[in-house]
Amino acid sequence: MPLIFVFLDGVGLAQADPTNPLAITPTPHLRALLGGPLTLEHVQARATLLLRPIDAALGVPGSPQSGTGHVALLAGVNAPALHGRHQPYFPPVALRPLLVERSLFRRALAAGQSVAFANVFPPIFFEAVAQRRIRPSASVLAAQGANVPLRGLAELRAGLALSWDITGEALYARGATPALPPITPMQAGTRLAALARSHTLVFFECFLTDLAGHGRLGPDGPADAITRVDGLIGGLLAHMTAADTLLLTSDHGNLEDSTTTVHTEAPVPLLVVGPAAPAFAAIERLDQIADAVLAAIGFQADTVQ
Ligand SMILES: [Zn+2]
Numbered sequence: 490m491p492l493i494f495v496f497l498d499g500v501g502l503a504q505a506d507p508t509n510p511l512a513i514t515p516t517p518h519l520r521a522l523l524g525g526p527l528t529l530e531h532v533q534a535r536a537t538l539l540l541r542p543i544d545a546a547l548g549v550p551g552s553p554q555s556g557t558g559h560v561a562l563l564a565g566v567n568a569p570a571l572h573g574r575h576q577p578y579f580p581p582v583a584l585r586p587l588l589v590e591r592s593l594f595r596r597a598l599a600a601g602q603s604v605a606f607a608n609v610f611p612p613i614f615f616e617a618v619a620q621r622r623i624r625p626s627a628s629v630l631a632a633q634g635a636n637v638p639l640r641g642l643a644e645l646r647a648g649l650a651l652s653w654d655i656t657g658e659a660l661y662a663r664g665a666t667p668a669l670p671p672i673t674p675m676q677a678g679t680r681l682a683a684l685a686r687s688h689t690l691v692f693f694e695c696f697l698t699d700l701a702g703h704g705r706l707g708p709d710g711p712a713d714a715i716t717r718v719d720g721l722i723g724g725l726l727a728h729m730t731a732a733d734t735l736l737l738t739s740d741h742g743n744l745e746d747s748t749t750t751v752h753t754e755a756p757v758p759l760l761v762v763g764p765a766a767p768a769f770a771a772i773e774r775l776d777q778i779a780d781a782v783l784a785a786i787g788f789q790a791d792t793v794q
Contacts, residue, residue, distance in 0.1 A: 494692045536767065558575070653695055
């Protein structure tokens with residue numbers, strides 16, 4: 490059955506207090522879904538709806554970071570423990586072969602499933618990688634290792650891709666997507682839901698949330714990021730079929746605590762909406778998600794090693 494995996498960088502699940510932007514920003518779609526904001530007070534487990542806090546630290550001291558957290562999520566391994574510490578930004582070089590070998594993308598394809606990596610990668614991305622101004626993220630390494638195509642401007646134009654900031658405003662402002670003006674968060678959610686008609690695993694990652702938590706998007710950044718995420722979820726929920734499952738999670742806390750601009754040690758939300766929700770009810774840690782996703786989309790992960 491189709492599963493839409495929305496990865497939000499840097500979102501913890503914390504209590505609803507005035508220092509938690511998730512509690513004070515109007516989020517009509519999340520509130521309608523959960524009976525309140527995306528906070529610890531609304532943890533629940535029902536037949537088609539699950540919200541639970543899960544551990545992102547994985548037994549390794551210090552605050553969780555993206556480099557190792559992304560590998561844990563995408564490959565289902567305890568990357569911080571294997572690496573000996575939490576590593577920010579990009580996956581440790583020594584763990585890249587393991588990431589490629591065990592990635593969700595590769596194992597899903599090996600089991601006969603179809604995978605869509607929904608993010609758009611315009612030419613400026615590849616230029617920046619070639620010039621070593623940026624390095625590829627875990628998701629890009631996993632996709633390339635599995636031969637999952639990276640979507641470009643043609644797919645964006647056709648409504649078959651979306652930008653890491655949900656609306657495409659960042660790329661448009663930089664001139665990277667000429668003649669492709671931003672879309673609304675609801676439209677972005679609609680696009681993602683549509684990809685589940687032709688793929689059993691749809692993956693989308695958003696870094697806006699972590700950037701906002703780091704204070705890089707100004708004082709309105711957190712509310713803007715949360716509003717976009719809420720609209721994305723609204724568009725998804727309005728266009729998913731009864732067979733589709735939405736899974737939303739993160740790699741570490743950050744955005745949920747406005748008293749700091751660094752990562753927190755808060756648990757992260759595991760939000761699952763749809764028929765596969767019960768399959769995630771016992772998940773306690775970041776590195777348990779990948780195998781559960783593979784099981785949910787139609788096979789036992791142990792059979793494809
Ligand atoms: Zn960060």
